[in-house]
Amino acid sequence: MTSVLKNIWVAAGDGDLARVQHLVEVEGLSPNAPDPHTYTPMHAAASYGHLDLLEYLVSHGGNVNVTDEDGDTPLYTVENVETATWLVQHGATVERQNSEGISPAEHLDEDFPDVASYLRSLSTTATTNTVSNDAMVPTIPVGPQPSQHAQEAASALLTENLLARASDIVARAEAEGRDPEAELREVVGEAVIAGVRAGYGFAEDVGVGQQTPNGHDARATRQGDSSTNRR
Numbered sequence: 001m002t003s004v005l006k007n008i009w010v011a012a013g014d015g016d017l018a019r020v021q022h023l024v025e026v027e028g029l030s031p032n033a034p035d036p037h038t039y040t041p042m043h044a045a046a047s048y049g050h051l052d053l054l055e056y057l058v059s060h061g062g063n064v065n066v067t068d069e070d071g072d073t074p075l076y077t078v079e080n081v082e083t084a085t086w087l088v089q090h091g092a093t094v095e096r097q098n099s100e101g102i103s104p105a106e107h108l109d110e111d112f113p114d115v116a117s118y119l120r121s122l123s124t125t126a127t128t129n130t131v132s133n134d135a136m137v138p139t140i141p142v143g144p145q146p147s148q149h150a151q152e153a154a155s156a157l158l159t160e161n162l163l164a165r166a167s168d169i170v171a172r173a174e175a176e177g178r179d180p181e182a183e184l185r186e187v188v189g190e191a192v193i194a195g196v197r198a199g200y201g202f203a204e205d206v207g208v209g210q211q212t213p214n215g216h217d218a219r220a221t222r223q224g225d226s227s228t229n230r231r
Contacts, residue, residue, distance in 0.1 A: 009035045012044035017053055024060050031062035038069040046074035049083040054090075064092040071098035076107045081118045094122050162187065 008029050011019035020041065023029045031041050042062045045053040058064065064087050065073050075092045078084045088094060097103055105119040165187050173180035 007035075008033060008041050009039060009044050012041035012050070012053055012057070013048050015045075015048060015050040015053055017050075017056060020053060020056065024057075031057035031060055032066045034068065038067075040066050040068065040074075042066050042074045043068060043072075043077050046083055046087060047077035047079065049078070049080055051083065051086055054083075054086060058090060064090050067098075070100070072107070073104070075104045075119075078108070078115055079112055081115055084115050084118055088119075088122065094119050 006014065006016060006019050008020060008023045010016075011023065024031060029041075034040050042054070042057055042064065043066075045057060054062070064075075067073055073092065073096070075084065075087050075094070076098065078087065084092075094104060098107070103119075105116040105123070108116040108119070166184055169180050169183050169187065173183070
């Protein structure tokens with residue numbers, strides 16, 4: 001009889017799964033429904049470490065990051081590492097602050113230092129992983145880029161040379177009665193390497209031969225200016 005009279009917040013705190021199921025499925029109450037103090041069934045179940053109830057509530061729309069009037073989520077109410085771990089694994093936010101600017105770890109520091117340490121270890125791990133990943137990303141120097149016209153001209157030249165060599169190989173192979181495939185592959189591979197080298201060459205040559213608005217070579221103009229300055 002007593003169980004039937006429990007409201008959803010008391011039932012969640014008591015771990016009374018049957019009563020909570022009745023209130024959610026029959027009476028239509030939400031797992032995130034706040035009491036007059038904005039305390040929710042999610043907060044109550046987390047506070048007392050009822051993982052089976054948390055599983056049920058989440059499966060019926062319970063939000064692991066639902067907040068009360070102070071901005072506290074269920075993570076602020078936990079009293080053991082097991083419950084904290086469960087909440088984190090189901091999406092609870094560790095790096096957050098309530099309306100007073102206090103994080104879950106800071107809130108739990110005094111009464112449940114082991115839980116606070118666990119939450120801080122997650123923050124440290126995330127920061128370390130971020131730094132490690134950033135350190136692994138190589139810095140690629142970006143130099144001056146060749147003009148579109150120069151790239152197209154070089155590409156056309158490489159293609160022309162490749163076709164000429166390929167035609168010559170096929171003609172000789174036919175005359176000699178052999179398969180030209182191996183030799184053609186070799187030529188294509190050489191052409192690819194040549195293209196890559198040409199790309200690097202462009203980057204080194206950018207600026208050489210560029211002209212000023214007066215039509216003079218930019219490098220020559222700079223050299224002339226330097227000579228004038230020395231005089």
